[in-house]
Amino acid sequence: MSSARLEVIERNCKGCSICVEFCPKNVLEMDVFLVKVARPEDCIKCMQCELLCPDFAIKVHDA
Amino acid sequence: MSSARLEVIERNCKGCSICVEFCPKNVLEMDVFLVKVARPEDCIKCMQCELLCPDFAIKVHDA
Amino acid sequence: MSQRYEIRFSGAGGQGLITAGIILAEAASIIEGKSAVQSQSYGPEARGGASKSEVIISDAPIDYPKATIVDACLAMTQEAADKYANGIKEGGLLLLDADYVQKTPVGNFKVYRLPIMRIAKVDVGREIVANVVALGAVVGMTGVVSREAAEEAVLRKVPEAFKELNKKAFNLGFEKGKELLN
Amino acid sequence: MSQRYEIRFSGAGGQGLITAGIILAEAASIIEGKSAVQSQSYGPEARGGASKSEVIISDAPIDYPKATIVDACLAMTQEAADKYANGIKEGGLLLLDADYVQKTPVGNFKVYRLPIMRIAKVDVGREIVANVVALGAVVGMTGVVSREAAEEAVLRKVPEAFKELNKKAFNLGFEKGKELLN
Amino acid sequence: MAYDYDKSIRPGKLPHIWCPGCGHGIVMKGLIRAMDTCGLDRKNTAIVSGIGCASRLPGYLDACTLHTAHGRAAAFATGVKMAKPEMTVICCGGDGDGTAIGGNHFIHACRRNIDMTYVIMNNFIYGMTGGQFSPCTPTGAKASTTPYGNPDPVFDISKLAIGAGATFVARTTAAHPREIDKLITMGIKHKGMAIIEVLDDCPTTYGRRNKFRSVVDMMKHLKANAVPAVAASKLTAEQLQGKFLTGILFQEERPEYCAQYAEVIKKAQA
Amino acid sequence: MAYDYDKSIRPGKLPHIWCPGCGHGIVMKGLIRAMDTCGLDRKNTAIVSGIGCASRLPGYLDACTLHTAHGRAAAFATGVKMAKPEMTVICCGGDGDGTAIGGNHFIHACRRNIDMTYVIMNNFIYGMTGGQFSPCTPTGAKASTTPYGNPDPVFDISKLAIGAGATFVARTTAAHPREIDKLITMGIKHKGMAIIEVLDDCPTTYGRRNKFRSVVDMMKHLKANAVPAVAASKLTAEQLQGKFLTGILFQEERPEYCAQYAEVIKKAQA
């Protein structure tokens, strides 16, 4: 499996931290009001973060 | 069983003939716009006529 | 015929008197080209009871569309007579069903009686055409529209299968009505 | 103090700035017996975003209840500063959160910066009292109500268990605010 | 023998306005018997209706009677009951009133499970306005606004009530007069929202258009097609075609609304 | 990989107005995916809502969008669909909009079985007006108008829809995003009235008052308490306490309303 590229659309992110908490691999972290991709290498592209983000603010791309 | 006295309140009767048709003993008859007690002696006091009259127009009394 | 002629049909709901009024108005306005307005009573609850239908006929346009003082009035039942046989012009005409109206309304008008229901049932053969018998009689007595116009209006209103029946009813009514005047 | 003094608190929804405005208005009107009117913005949808609370204080009755030209303005976030740091009187006062407002609004007023959120979090120990820190600072800087009245108003508003915390927050804000003026 | 309805009817109000053969009169008599059976004090009984022929019922009964606006009976009644829970509250009205314009109040009263008894007279039509189809008019039937046959599916009122949360739901017909008062009695005694649907007849606007030769025909139809719910399980789907189940269709115990609100008051006063 | 939502969103409309963590955004994404799956031509798709946070959804989508009045979505949508049956019509809105003020239109759209898909976002509260209780707020919960705990029983929206006659009824939650689009897709393909209830969250007005520490808590709650309807039969009533069934809850085939009306036209023109 190719690795992932995680794109955060900062303009849209409202910092709800849903993606952070539901990521099974602990890839994401909160940085005050914004999400931060902390460990992209751990991503298994399960899409949970993208599916659950209410704000169209995170996208999981093939690297 | 004592015999029945059938009272028709003419003021109320609208001549719908429900009582006539549902009387199991054919006691009643229609007389143009009004019901008429034709064969009171046949009445078995089943109360159908009184129960079904929509107009509070017929009463079954003990004779 | 005077400028403005007012006719009231009254009877029990379901006797077809609204239709009688409509036919008369059609005869006058559609066939004869006069002005006519038909209106009817809507009881407080439109449930059973007495009903009335009024027709105003005039050579001139009709402004006020309600009856002011009627020239001719028909009452098919006692209740209708009690309720609606009023406001009749002095010298006007009141036609009653001879069998169904016992108490005759009093006033300065001429009262006529005709067993309309009985004629319909017995002579024409169907109670349901009593309204057409009544219409015939009223036309016969008042001449407010021509016999031909009224008959045509009746026939336009009924389906093919019932044309003969209604024609008979109308003409019988017309004749009997005319006779009454003699 | 002039006849009519207008103060605006602005920041992010949920930062408690409405409450700060209410406390100030209570200090002025309930404790000091002046006239005061507090009002606040209701966004088109009341969802998140920037919010503001305005207080007008006067010795005389207040007719027009909305801000005309504010004497003092607080902005806790950049969005609030962009949106609400306007209509400030010439020579008026604008207090910004030093950490959260980067771009400073320009105008003919004096700008002050205080790390309000940081003070609340670090010095007082709870971010949630940032609004009370801010209130303290504003009171310290403007003197629109007395320190005592404001403190009392704060304490009336909070449950017993939080009185000490809020007292600390208010007084720290007050001191820091006063210092800024030096 | 003869039942004494007179003490329940307001003096001088008979004959009523309903057409010859209209089933509403039969239902009214059943309601009177039920109120007597329950021993209701009329001074503390509110009877609330909307607008329609059926909704004219309260005017005849000697009680606290409230003839409201079209469709709003349940909502007015909720106000009466909430404000004075010690009163017995009975709603009544037609299928149109209760399920067309009044549908929302109907389902919410069911949801709240407020202690009322709602007698809904389903004659399959808007009678008062002259026979337009209602949400209960059978699909395909003729009404003054369905000259080509009714395209609309029907509400099963009882199913709707159950879906909305009513805790006592029963059905009978005008041809089963003894069941009317039996079920209404049970409804009144039930603590919570009770729906009693009575299928009845409107010879004037429904019967004629739909090939019933007379009101007696309609009554016979009601009588013939009623199947007691208890017996239905023994019948096949085919046998149940065109039939309507009668008797108690649903019953459960749930906290009653005014009682729940009494708890709120208790907490507020604590 | 990354789903292309952008082609469905009107340019410049993001970020949307919803609060951080509001579940409505998750539902909107599911709806977009479902519309794509069905290959809907947006020019011939009407998305109709009422008023409320959830009802703001249509404004973001590039289609024929109609933001109506509070509670009236289904009624407006019925007009659109009847007048132009060739359009795909999707309703959406909140629990308050759909089942409180809009309850009557909701049940009648179900009854008619008109071909629409109604996505109802049930966050158990009136979000937009600041957290008053809705007919779906759990009994006992806190809302701005239930300071002593909510005395009202709740609607089971799906049960109500079934009782009213809907022919496709399904439920899922915002914590089950893939199921959202799966069920909406089935709803759109279903010929008739399809109700898709999505349980979601309002952290701003419901969460805080009801001891959810964060929106994540609320999402976890939704995730933990969903029980697929197919699995429910294996569980005891006790085990089902406080759970909500998800998946397809009801499905049947009945004539669709516009098709029925096409028959009326045929007869009229014959």
Next chain:
Amino acid sequence: MAKKVALLQGNQACAAGAMYAGCTFFAGYPITPSTEVAEELSISLPTIGGKFIQMEDEIAAMAAVIGASLTGAKSITATSGPGVSLKQELIGYACIAEVPCVIINVMRGGPSTGMPTGPGQSDVMQAMWGTHGDHAAIALVPSSVQEIFTETVRAFNLAEKYRMPVQVLFDEIVGHMRERIVFPEPGELEIINRAAPTDPPETYKPYDATKGQVPPLASFGSGYKFHVTGLNKAADGFPTTKAEYVDAEERRQVNKVNDHAAAIESNEEYLTEDAEVLVWAYGSTARSARYAVNELRKEGIKAGLFRPITLWPFPAKRTAELAKQCKAIVVSEMNLGQMIHEVERAAKGNCTVVGEFRVDGEPINPGQIAAKVKEVM
């Protein structure tokens, strides 16, 4: 070729007028005395492939009418007082969202349920002020069966032209009476259809004032994707709270009617040139008034009749002129004084304004109008 004539009820003529105008959608809820409008359309609409739907209530009917209109269908509903009251919120929606539609109100007596089968004219102020918020209103008040036909056609025309709801109000008397009507040939009466957008879908804005005071309205399902809302909005149809947009929109929506009041106005004057006393009446009452004027003239009294056919926008200019000319105006209406408020306002104290009212379920008769005229002479 002789024109088609028939004896029709006013309500039937209304339905016929709707068909003539190109109406293809009706949604309603039955109510006396308007029901015949629905009944007629349930027969005739499907014959042309149009749609008739009976909704669960009047609110739903109004909603469906607006929804249908947005697909391009000329849409109508018919009701009476209680129904009109229920529709108020959505009438406002049609105003702000600028959706053409026609609302028929066959007026009966009384507030609330009142007297369902009795005539009234007591919903005329409601026609202007019934819904909350600022908005324009157009209301027409025909007084004969023929005029119900033509005014229903005109109502559709005005609705389409000005993109708004238009109300036609007639009292039960005109609605239920039967008179001869001569059907206009197709093409004989002008039929106006809403302006089609000239912009392509990509740049279309449904409320773009640069396209005119009444911007063109596209139809759902015609290739245009756009947004419609009841919130205050910008030219593109999306919500805004920006003061200048809101202001411009609100004013445009009211001015699109005010600025064309003269074009929308229609009235009939009878013997007004030399009138000393004016009877100001509409609907069936105007028929009584005309009768009365004729009688009065016979007696040598210089009476005249002003009969508004457009009630809203109010015919203020002509009323003001007549107020200057006449000694007195008798406003006669089947209510306790509604339009008389506007007549008084227009009269500016230039003449006596008195009312001759009636609210007992009976029509106002010519005699009472004549008596009142004599009283003020």
Next chain:
Amino acid sequence: MAKKVALLQGNQACAAGAMYAGCTFFAGYPITPSTEVAEELSISLPTIGGKFIQMEDEIAAMAAVIGASLTGAKSITATSGPGVSLKQELIGYACIAEVPCVIINVMRGGPSTGMPTGPGQSDVMQAMWGTHGDHAAIALVPSSVQEIFTETVRAFNLAEKYRMPVQVLFDEIVGHMRERIVFPEPGELEIINRAAPTDPPETYKPYDATKGQVPPLASFGSGYKFHVTGLNKAADGFPTTKAEYVDAEERRQVNKVNDHAAAIESNEEYLTEDAEVLVWAYGSTARSARYAVNELRKEGIKAGLFRPITLWPFPAKRTAELAKQCKAIVVSEMNLGQMIHEVERAAKGNCTVVGEFRVDGEPINPGQIAAKVKEVM
């Protein structure tokens, strides 16, 4: 003892006023910007054993309020424009059935959904004319938090005294702003309760005009059995279509207010004695107007303020007098011209009447009023 004071929102003061007036029943449906009235009452009503119920919609709320009032409970609902529009049919019901109740309308912007969080004063004509049919209306328009309290009390008093719905309308600005309020002691403000019947249950008639223009209303569950309907009815409450009964009832119900207009009227005048230009304004706009008048006086301009607190019945007499005294009247309202119609009517052409309006969601500021006054000087 010092009186209790507090800093309250207008909406909270409204709830407090209701409690003071003896209100025991609230039914409503949430809507911005009125919701705090409900929220407050949901807290306070049960503490006195009163009832708070959130209904399924505004119509249901109005229905419940009427139902509750018939049991004797002083009842209230609170809403905003869209909700008021929905309530119209049942407001008419409360009028014809003569059931006391109070309706709060916290006015927001725009027709339809409009601008929910923006202020407006555009429901003021609706308060009089919103429901179909003839009826009387009483509407109060407080302009401060304190006054919201007292006018809510007065609304209950008037409702009980005249047996009818009374509306209190205030704009979002007054509803949402916080000001000090001094709570009157119990007994300090007059509290009026509906007249109890003097007749025994056997002979009681709920609409018996021989008992006065406002016949006493018995309560359900108090031993009286009677009938209430929205149809036209006779003295005994049962439906009638008899012309003379209908006429008498309809007129009595309108006259019971008209005949007491002077007693119901309340207003504030500020510097009107020598005013040459009058600003006529109410609600929050009157506060701006007062500010403007003060500024104008400083410049030597003889401006004055007339502030109606009772909007309906309309203060026609005093407005007419002031029209004779002044050169011009500036009517300022947050709408596109509503009460100005009535001012014009009252002015009878005796002075110039101009409007200063605003509908963009922003308050009318003193500057614009002052500018308009200078313009007409």
